[in-house]
Amino acid sequence: MLTTAQVLAQNNFGDTRTGGLAGPMGLFLILLLATATVLLIRNMNARLRRLPDRFPQQPPSAEHGRADAAVGDPTDGTGTQDSSTNAPDGRQQHRNG
Template sequence: MLTAAQVLAQNNFGDTRTGGLAGPMGLFLLLVLGTATVLLIRNMNTRLRRLPDQFPAQRSATEADAAGQTVGDPTDETVAADSSGPAPNAHQQHREG
């Protein structure tokens, strides 16, 4: 007859050594995900630095506000679009910092 201690001491989970690869595989996946996250953040920061400080539609709106003029909605198709030129490239921008 089994005592209470023997019943509680039984291993009902099978062989615990068969999952020996789970720890190293989990570490590997964490390192891969961490590396991918760092690379994506660096790429995003590089692309954000290339953006101009103001886009042409915003620039014309602020200039018109300073002059006291009203500016139409740039998404409205009836208003002529501002064609002041393309946004400057990264080598054309001069930022302090």
Template sequence: MLTTAQVLAENNFGDTRTGGLAGPMGLFLIVALATVTVLLIRNMNARLRRLPDRFPQQGEPGRVESAVVDPTDGPVGQDSPTSAPNGSQQHRNS
């Protein structure tokens, strides 16, 4: 007959040697993520230090505002009814 102590002491969880790499692999991943995070923070701080203290205002007098042109619109003033490429673009793409 089994006593209560023998039933509780019995290993019903299978082989305890399988999955022995999970602990070291988890530690490696945590250390790697911490290292990458520290390097990312250092890089971002260096980039922020290179920024100017103040940026010029949008409506600053004496400053000429240039229009931003979208290069996907094609030549200025030429509207195309379709989005098909023209002859020079077709030749260049083939």
């Protein structure tokens, strides 16, 4: 029968040939990931070089223009209000009392 000391004294820390493929496989995966990263960075840089330095100004569409016009200071009471919303303002609210 094996004693506790004999079980703990056994060396099962990788000196067998069963784990001999782990090192080369790890190196292969690291090289594969590094190659993919380099290729992705090159592709991204090529796409960025094709972009123009400045984009032309686009006229605001009807929806964007209306949304920009509806922006105001809500605390001063004089801000503009978007008429397309159904939210009541201070004059339209009724209290249940």
